[in-house]
Amino acid sequence: MVRAMFDDRRGYAREVGSRIDASPTPYHAVATAQATLERAGFRRLDVALPWSAADVARGFVAEGGTLVAWAAGDDPGAAVPFDLAGAHTDSPNLRIRPQPDTGRAGWRQVAVEVYGGALLNSWLDRDLGVAGRVAVRRTRGGPAELRLFHVDRPVMRVPQLAIHLDRDVNERGLQLNKQLHMAAVLGLGDERPGAFRRLVAETLDVSPDDVVSWDAMAVDTAPSTLAGLGEDLLSAPRIDNQVSCIAAVDALVAAGERDGRGTTAAISLFDHEEVGSTSATGADGVLLAGVLERIVLARGGSRQEHLRALAASRCASADGAHATHPNYAERHEPGHWIRAGAGPVVKVNVNQRYATDAATQAEFEIAADAAGVPVQRFSSRGDMPCGSTIGPLTAARSGMRTVDVGVAQLAMHSARELCGADDPAQLAAALTEWLAGAGR
Ligand code: ZN
Numbered sequence: 100m101v102r103a104m105f106d107d108r109r110g111y112a113r114e115v116g117s118r119i120d121a122s123p124t125p126y127h128a129v130a131t132a133q134a135t136l137e138r139a140g141f142r143r144l145d146v147a148l149p150w151s152a153a154d155v156a157r158g159f160v161a162e163g164g165t166l167v168a169w170a171a172g173d174d175p176g177a178a179v180p181f182d183l184a185g186a187h188t189d190s191p192n193l194r195i196r197p198q199p200d201t202g203r204a205g206w207r208q209v210a211v212e213v214y215g216g217a218l219l220n221s222w223l224d225r226d227l228g229v230a231g232r233v234a235v236r237r238t239r240g241g242p243a244e245l246r247l248f249h250v251d252r253p254v255m256r257v258p259q260l261a262i263h264l265d266r267d268v269n270e271r272g273l274q275l276n277k278q279l280h281m282a283a284v285l286g287l288g289d290e291r292p293g294a295f296r297r298l299v300a301e302t303l304d305v306s307p308d309d310v311v312s313w314d315a316m317a318v319d320t321a322p323s324t325l326a327g328l329g330e331d332l333l334s335a336p337r338i339d340n341q342v343s344c345i346a347a348v349d350a351l352v353a354a355g356e357r358d359g360r361g362t363t364a365a366i367s368l369f370d371h372e373e374v375g376s377t378s379a380t381g382a383d384g385v386l387l388a389g390v391l392e393r394i395v396l397a398r399g400g401s402r403q404e405h406l407r408a409l410a411a412s413r414c415a416s417a418d419g420a421h422a423t424h425p426n427y428a429e430r431h432e433p434g435h436w437i438r439a440g441a442g443p444v445v446k447v448n449v450n451q452r453y454a455t456d457a458a459t460q461a462e463f464e465i466a467a468d469a470a471g472v473p474v475q476r477f478s479s480r481g482d483m484p485c486g487s488t489i490g491p492l493t494a495a496r497s498g499m500r501t502v503d504v505g506v507a508q509l510a511m512h513s514a515r516e517l518c519g520a521d522d523p524a525q526l527a528a529a530l531t532e533w534l535a536g537a538g539r
Pocket residue numbers: 187339340372418419
C-alpha cells in the first residue's frame with residue numbers, strides 16, 4: 100500500500116508539501132512523524148520507564164525536536180544489526196527572543212535571533228506567522244506543560260529598505276546585519292510590553308501570566324505547492340531537511356510491512372543539525388546510542404551483543420544535496436553536475452565532510468537499484484568548501500558505516516526552497532529498500 104504511494108510521485112510530492120506545511124517547527128515535525136507512525140501501529144515508549152522485549156518490537160521515542168523509531172525484523176536475536184536512516188528536523192530561520200517586544204518610529208516590532216545559516220534576504224518581505232512550543236504554567240508552583248502553537252496568519256513582516264535609500268544595492272549586493280536589520284514588524288503603535296506573550300496566550304486560550312517561556316520561530320504563511328510549467332517542481336519551505344524526514348518515516352512504515360527481514364529497521368530524526376548538533380537532542384548527543392542499546396537490552400541482550408549489533412549496523416544519512424544551479428553552473432564540479440528530478444544523490448567527500456565510502460556507496464546504490472530508482476554522485480569543487488551533515492557525526496558516535504545521500508535542491512537555506520517533484524518519492528523508495536536490508 101505504502102509502496103504504491105511512492106509510485107504516484109506527484110501525488111507523493113503533494114503529500115510531502117502538506118506535511119511540511121503542518122510542520123512549521125522541529126517540534127511540529129516530530130508531532131507529524133508521530134501521527135504517521137501511530138497510524139501504522141508504532142507505539143511511543145517512555146525513556147524513563149523499563150522496556151520489555153514486546154515493547155521494542157515496533158516503537159518510537161520522541162524528545163523535543165528529535166524522534167527515533169524502529170521496526171524489528173523476523174530475527175528475534177539480541178545482536179541483530181540495525182539498518183538506519185537519519186535526517187534532521189530543523190531548518191535555518193528567525194527565532195523569537197525571550198524578551199521580544201520592541202519598536203521604533205511608530206512601528207511595533209518583535210526582536211529575533213538568527214538560527215543557523217539562514218539566507219537572510221529570503222526572510223524579507225514575506226508574510227510571516229509564528230510557531231513553536233510554549234511552557235504553560237498550570238498551577239502555582241507546579242510543573243509547566245509544553246504545548247505546541249502555530250499562528251498561521253501574517254502577523255509579522257521584515258520589510259526591506261527601499262531602493263531609493265539604498266541606491267547601489269543591486270550592484271554592491273544586499274548587506275544585512277543580523278542585529279540591526281532583521282527585527283520583524285508586528286503592527287503600528289508604540290512598543291507594548293507583553294504583546295508577543297499575549298499573542299501566544301490568545302492562540303492557546305490561556306492567561307498571558309501563565310505563558311512562562313517559549314521556543315518560537317517565524318514561519319512563512321505561503322503554503323507549499325507543485326510549481327513549474329509541468330508541475331515538475333516542489334516549491335516549499337524546509338525542504339532541507341523535512342523532505343528527508345518524511346521520506347524516512349514513510350520508508351520505515353513500508354519496510355516494517357516486509358516479511359523476511361533479518362535486521363531492525365530504524366530512523367533517527369535529529370534537531371539542531373543547523374547549529375552543529377551538540378545538544379541533548381542533537382546527532383552529537385547520546386540519545387540515539389542510548390535508544391539502540393536499550394532495544395538490545397530489552398531483548399535480553401548483553402553489552403557485548405549491543406556492540407556486536409552496532410558493528411554490523413549501517414546508516415544512510417539523508418540531507419539536502421545541491422542541484423546544479425543554471426545561473427551559477429561554474430560553482431559546481433564540472434564532472435559531477437546534479438539534476439533535480441533525476442533520483443537521490445550520493446554525496447562523496449574525501450575529507451569526511453560526508454561519511455560515504457566505497458562500501459556504503461555500493462550498498463546504497465544496490466538498494467536504490469532494487470527500488471528501480473537512479474542514483475547521482477555528488478562531489479564538490481576542489482576550491483569550494485562543502486557543507487556537512489549528521490552522517491560523519493553518526494558514524495563517529497556509533498561506529499556505524501554510513502552513506503550520505505539526499506534530494507537535489509536549489510536555494511538551500513532560503514525560507515523558500517525548490518526541488519524536483521519526483522525526488523521525494525524516489526528517495527523514499529530507495530530508503531525503503533535500504534531499511535529492508537537491500538545491498539547488505
Ligand atoms: Zn540539511
